[in-house]
Amino acid sequence: MEIIAVPAFTDNYIWIVHDEESGETAVVDPGDASPALAECERRGWTITQVWNTHHHWDHTGGNAKIKEATGALVSAPAAEEIRVRDVGLSEGSELRIGNHLGRVIEIPGHTLGHVALVFDDPRMAFVGDTLFAMGCGRLFEGTAQQMHHSLQRIADLPGDTALYCGHEYTLANARFAEHAEPENEAIAVRYERVRAQREKNEITLPTTVSEERETNPFVRATNWEEFARLRAEKDSFRS
Ligand SMILES: [Zn+2]
Numbered sequence: 001m002e003i004i005a006v007p008a009f010t011d012n013y014i015w016i017v018h019d020e021e022s023g024e025t026a027v028v029d030p031g032d033a034s035p036a037l038a039e040c041e042r043r044g045w046t047i048t049q050v051w052n053t054h055h056h057w058d059h060t061g062g063n064a065k066i067k068e069a070t071g072a073l074v075s076a077p078a079a080e081e082i083r084v085r086d087v088g089l090s091e092g093s094e095l096r097i098g099n100h101l102g103r104v105i106e107i108p109g110h111t112l113g114h115v116a117l118v119f120d121d122p123r124m125a126f127v128g129d130t131l132f133a134m135g136c137g138r139l140f141e142g143t144a145q146q147m148h149h150s151l152q153r154i155a156d157l158p159g160d161t162a163l164y165c166g167h168e169y170t171l172a173n174a175r176f177a178e179h180a181e182p183e184n185e186a187i188a189v190r191y192e193r194v195r196a197q198r199e200k201n202e203i204t205l206p207t208t209v210s211e212e213r214e215t216n217p218f219v220r221a222t223n224w225e226e227f228a229r230l231r232a233e234k235d236s237f238r239s
Pocket of ligand 1: 054056
């Protein structure tokens with residue numbers, strides 16, 4: 001299984017999942033069709049599936065064009081308004097690419113129908129705009145209780161699960177994380193690493209569940225009230 005990040009817009013990542021064995025290719029959250037189609041063409045891959053984590057345009061805007069160009073099957077949250085959807089995803093839905101079986105967990109908060117796509121072999125999860133490296137998504141539709149619960153569901157996955165997030169927000173998140181937990185050595189070390197990576201314009205993803213347990217204040221919040229306080233503080237944080 002090969003997983004490629006395709007940058008889109010200012011800071012989005014479109015993830016391309018290619019299974020050599022079956023020749024299948026899935027594109028996760030294609031806000032823009034062109035860069036995803038171009039990357040797959042360059043590699044000689046034909047897109048067979050599109051997976052969406054939530055309805056925001058910067059994650060679904062390319063659905064129609066990719067489907068038109070390739071005939072790909074579009075799987076997207078059942079509970080959200082998504083224009084081009086063949087299969088509705090909800091808690092417990094299964095996804096398949098070649099012989100790799102994934103399952104859907106509902107993680108509301110950023111949007112109400114937001115889902116994560118979780119695979120055991122290899123261990124990976126596409127978490128959209130719910131969890132970011134060292135941070136989390138804004139509460140556009142859901143409540144702090146919902147988001148806290150959703151982040152804990154992700155944090156409960158095996159520690160070596162690779163997490164593929166929808167945006168490159170790690171540096172700004174690291175600044176806030178250091179502000180929130182000035183005594184946390186793991187955060188300080190990661191902040192330096194991320195700063196060096198971003199200076200070279202390198203990607204900081206995927207992250208892992210265990211790294212987030214150690215360095216993500218939103219994951220580390222022990223109850224929803226603490227989470228809510230952090231989220232509100234981050235919304236107005238200027239580094
Ligand atoms: Zn979003």
